[in-house]
Amino acid sequence: MGEHTVIIERASSSPLQGGLKQYLPLYKAILKRNLEYVKRLCELDKRALEARITVNLDTALHVAVGTGKVNHIVKYLLTKMSKDQLKLKNKDGNTVLSIAAIVGNVKAAREIVKIQPELNNVANDCEIVPLIEAARNGHKEMIKYLMQFNRDIFKSGGECDSIHGVSFVNLLIDAAFYDLALEWVKDNRSLATTELDTGETLLSAMARKPSAFPSGRMDSYVIVEFVQFAVYAILVTEKVNTARIYNKVRELVELLCKEITTDYERASSMLKRPFLLAAESGVHEVVKVIIDVFPDAIWFVDAENRNALQLAVMNRREKVFNLIYEMSDYTHLLLMSKDNFGNNVLHLAGKLAPQNQFCGAALQTQHELQWFKGIEKIVQPAYKKDKNYEEKTPAMVFTEEHEELVKEGQKWMKDAASSCTVAAALIATIVFAAAITVPGGTDDDGRPILSNENSFGIFYNTNSFSLYTSIVSILIFLSVLTSRFNEADFLFVLPTRFGYGLFMLLCSLVSMMITSAMTASLMISVRRGAGITLVAIVIAFCAQMFTHTQFPLLMELMFFTRGPSIYRNKCTHLYRDLN
Incomplete structure (x- = not known):
């Protein structure tokens, strides 16, 4: 290939006589x-340097x-081996430099290239x-x-070379090395319009990588990831590195689109497949760039005559x-x-989302009801x-598609409510017993002996609060268990x-x-400072357990029931009544 011809022929690698x-x-x-x-061993047997010592016909240097x-052994072997011995291949045709590349041994690769740089082009x-x-x-x-x-x-300019080049960049994208992919495309801009063996372009490869974009890393549906992202964002280094990666990704997408649109x-x-x-996939960053450089992309449809807006609805990509709406x-x-089956956009909204x-x-x-x-x-x-070719209205499609999901939702909510009811009843029993059994006992007048202690006031208030909230939670969960569990109840009531x-x-x-x-604290009569420390430790422990177990579920319940709607700006009014 040009000055750097890839050597495919097997170098002289006939093993010397001698068993493994x-x-x-x-x-x-x-x-x-x-x-x-x-x-x-190498001094005793000069043939050891080129002998095959494994069933894969590896030399000592390969191993x-x-x-x-x-690498200290690698350096020694390199000083003893000739250039011809360095060219030896194993059973798979791999040279020692190929082995170094496979395992990522950069130090060994540096030493090998110093002596035999031609191995860079040996396949x-x-x-x-x-x-x-x-x-x-x-x-x-x-x-x-x-x-x-x-x-x-x-x-070299040949078609084969372009295919190899685009395959290499595709590997970089798969490995999330977007900065290297960008660097290589800048040097080889024709790769932007070269198709892979699968018929896809590099832009399609980027569209298949939601994790490369902010929209894929911080999905608005997953509250846990949002919390983690917020914590990581506090770390300046992590924040800067993440921003740098996103900039490289955006620059790569823009460059690919620019090169593709040189020929309108x-x-x-070439833009149809990555756009759809x-x-x-929900990668709105790629969608935006493509619409900016090629506004007619909004009319692209897939094999089933579904446009990007309909695909977004089907896959719940808000x-x-x-x-696109804005x-x-x-x-x-x-x-x-x-589409080809007579489904309008409401029929498609009634279909079950492909992923949970x-x-x-x-x-x-x-969430499915909110979209519908x-x-x-x-x-x-x-x-x-309106009816599709199967004579079904959108409501009929929704009910049919979500029948099993509604049953699973009913079972999930009943099981969860039952478990929570038992937990609340246990708490109510414990705190009620604590209320009638005053720590330290009472005096002859029936007054708590430890009533003058600061900790006693906290004990009394928190115990009462725990009792009342546990009773209220029992009543609420009972109302959940006795609900009708209609399809519409999952939207807001339940x-x-x-x-x-x-x-x-x-x-x-x-x-x-x-x-x-x-x-x-009251029973062992600890000092005030120690009592405050003990309370702080207990609260911190509870907060941590709460955050890791129930907080994400509670936040999802509150956020998607009382929070902002799926649609914003031009269409926020469409959904406000539901919340």
């Missing part, structure tokens, strides 16, 4: 990192490089050079080192939906479109009664009741823990 058993001590010495014994932990039996091996195995430092020797490896007629065919894929002046035309985005079936059912009701607000009234009940239960639990701490 003869060189077993050498093999073991390398694995045990015993340099002195390796030296002794030493492959371990990644005996194995699968026609894969060391640089590609490093990319396949995700070794970034090795890739960065080998790239300096392979800048022109795919630049070609752009229509990004809409389906960010993509909002983006950017396009033809939203009403997109909403009027029907919540920890419980009840919350998933609520939200879309129902923005379509023409006639769409509600999640609201369950959320309030869970909140009351957690309040009673924390209060009970504080009450227990105050009881211990």
Whole structure:
């Protein structure tokens, strides 16, 4: 390939005579990192340097490089071996540099290249050079080192070279090395319009990587991830590194789109697949860039005649939906479109989402209802009664598609409410017993002996609060258990009741823990400072347990029942009535 021709022919690698058993001590010495014994064996048998010591026909240097932990032995062997011996391949056609690339042994690679730089272009039996091996195995430092020797490896201009080049960049994208992918595309801009063996482009590969974008890393559906992201954002280094990665990703997407749209007629065919894929995957960043450079992309449809807006509805991608809804002046035309089965957008909203985005079936059912009701607000009234080719209305589609999910949601909520009711009853029993059994006893007048202690006031108040909140939570959970569990109840009534009940239960639990701490403080007569410390420890422990167990569920219940709607800006009014 140009000046850097990839050598595919097998280098001279005929093994010398000698069984594997003869060189077993050498093999073991390398694995045990015993340099002195390796030296002794190599001095006694000059053929040991090129002998095959494994069933895979590896030489001693292959083994030493492959371990990644005996580079002192690697250096010794390199000083003793000739350049021809360094070219020896194993059974798979891998040279020692290929082995270094596979395991990510950069130190060994540096030493090898110093002596035999030609090995950079020697391919194995699968026609894969060391640089590609490093990319396949995700070794970034090795890739960065080998790239300096392979800048022109795919630049001969032939179709085969372009396919190899785009495959290499695709490997970088798969490994999340977006900065290296950007650097390589900048040097080889024709790769942006080169298709992979699968018929996809690099832009499609980026659209398949939601985790590369902020929308994929911090999904608004997952409260736990939001909390984690907020914690990590406090760390300046992590925040800066994340921002740098996102900038590289955005720059890469913009560069790919720019190169594709240099030919406007070609752009229509090359942007269609990544645009629809990004809409389906929820990567609104890619959707936005493509619409900016090619506004006609909003008219792209898939094989079933579904546009990006409809795909966003089907896959519950609210960010993509909002983006297209706000950017396009033809939203009403997109909403009027029907697929090959006669389904309008409300029929598609009635279909079950392809992936479960919540920890419980009840919350998933609520979310499905929110989408259906939200879309129902923005379509023409006639769409509600419109029938597809199966003679089904959108409501019929929704009920049929979500029948099993509603049953699972009913079971989930009943089981959870029953468990919480038992827990609340136990708490009520404990705190009631504590209320009638005053710590320290009472005097002749019936007054608590320890009533003058500061801890006693805290004990009395928290115990009363725990008792009342546990009783309230029992009543709320009983109302959940006796509900009708209709499909519509999952939208607001059931999640609201369950959320309030869970909140009351957690309040009673924390209060009970504080009450227990105050009881211990009163009984052992600890000093005030020690009592405050004990309370702080107990509260911190409860807060931690609360955060890791029930807080995410409670936040999801509150956020998606009482929080902002799925749709914003132009269509926020469509959903406000539901909340």
